[in-house]
């Protein structure tokens with residue numbers, strides 16, 4: 001009970017940081033994909049992460065999940081420095097993610113895909129497959145699913161171990177609108193149960209609807225951070241999207 | 245197939261394999277023993293490379309190390325066969341782990357090249373450690389002239405290898421290995437310690453390869469570096485596996501039997517044609533049967549089975 005009601009308690013600034021990036025930099029050749037970025041994310045929230053193409057959103061996810069190493073800076077999760085941790089140890093700490101370009105296991109069946117995560121739960125697998133409407137495809141090779149279905153499989157697979165902190169990279173791309181509504185509802189429910197999300201999304205309707213707080217990246221830097229109403233009217237954000 | 249039918253088939257097959265040597269003599273018995281060894285070698289190669297997708301181009305290194313450790317211990321230290329073989333297995337397992345630490349971080353062609361280089365290096369080392377190995381002159385082992393003994397030892401080991409692969413396939417370890425082949429990064433962010441899993445499979449394959457090498461040395465009674473470190477042996481394990489279907493239990497067995505039987509015929513009649521033949525076979529398999537003979541059968545069957553199911557009802 002204490003855990004589920006936790007979100008109602010006020011979180012004084014400072015010790016509310018669940019994921020904290022400090023002066024993080026990552027360059028590819030001459031391109032600074034992430035440029036001296038300091039930003040933190042608090043628990044029990046749905047955070048939106050937006051910005052024009054090439055802003056550094058996916059790179060931020062890659063650094064956080066350990067699949068890329070930063071050139072500089074620090075990442076900590078609940079106070080634990082995880083900057084140089086292996087991806088699997090970061091995952092076991094409770095950080096899950098999906099990929100922008102789908103990364104399912106194509107030759108495995110749908111159900112086998114759900115069995116890969118460390119600490120997977122068979123009954124939850126079936127439940128989640130049911131939820132995203134893939135139950136009847138459980139024995140089909142994952143590569144035979146449509147693009148949208150593969151996206152849904154990846155979403156389900158990322159949640160099967162009940163990670164506390166989930167990074168979703170454009171989860172609704174290619175998914176039909178009714179299912180998008182359903183997924184958004186699910187994300188809200190899970191947040192109420194104590195989970196935390198960062199969602200990268202180009203669909204502003206989804207973002208404004210779903211997120212309590214939005215972080216805007218541009219050229220690897222944070223140009224705005226706040227509730228949706230504030231972001232909508234922020235001149236810097238409008239400039240970033242429509243060019244100066 | 246139903247479980248009962250499966251068990252019955254296995255039982256009949258096993259009884260047949262146990263009784264077989266008593267109906268064969270000399271040359272034919274030697275051929276069947278050789279074939280069983282190759283079924284095991286291909287299955288061992290598949291155990292690591294077929295499931296993880298890391299192409300080991302130097303498995304013969306462990307085969308050769310197994311052969312030489314067994315031979316040296318028997319000849320120079322007077323150790324008897326089975327303890328020597330055990331030592332060979334343990335040593336090769338350690339060697340595989342040591343090789344795995346640097347090489348299992350690199351993927352694709354680089355891993356293949358690194359393992360190939362390793363097998364060539366072990367061959368040179370064996371040639372140069374002539375105080376221990378007699379170098380290029382080769383080593384003569386104590387003669388044990390009992391064809392049944394070698395048949396049954398190899399049969400036992402091959403059954404053990406195939407059973408191990410079958411077991412792994414049913415465990416989480418098996419799923420993990422396949423996930424590494426399909427998408428290693430995705431596997432890692434799902435909490436899979438891919439490094440540890442690769443090491444375990446690589447070490448295990450090193451042990452099995454060395455056991456075959458040790459038995460082979462004792463069986464042949466004479467070994468030299470050029471033979472037990474022959475790169476063609478590595479290629480043959482790979483071709484057999486891909487021909488039958490890598491990443492499946494029965495693929496390497498089918499591949500080893502098919503290629504083994506053809507080799508036997510070609511090798512005896514036109515030795516030179518053999519290499520060309522293997523080359524053509526590789527190309528043909530890659531082009532027309534990317535999943536191998538057995539892999540192709542499995543896929544068509546599962547597709548048919550799924551089509552036979554009632555159509556899913558839409559919500």
Ligand SMILES: Nc1ncnc2c1ncn2[C@@H]1O[C@H](COP(=O)(O)OP(=O)(O)OP(=O)(O)O)[C@@H](O)[C@H]1O
Pocket residue numbers: 028031032033051052053054055056057058059060100
């Ligand atoms: N692995 C890589 N190698 C080289 N450059 C990269 C790599 N990954 C990202 N970049 C570059 O870094 C910058 C940021 O890329 P990133 O993928 O993080 O953007 P994004 O905000 O996710 O964009 P989008 O909305 O288009 O997905 C881009 O200029 C991109 O070209």
Ligand SMILES: [Mg+2]
Pocket residue numbers: 057058059100
């Ligand atoms: Mg992106």
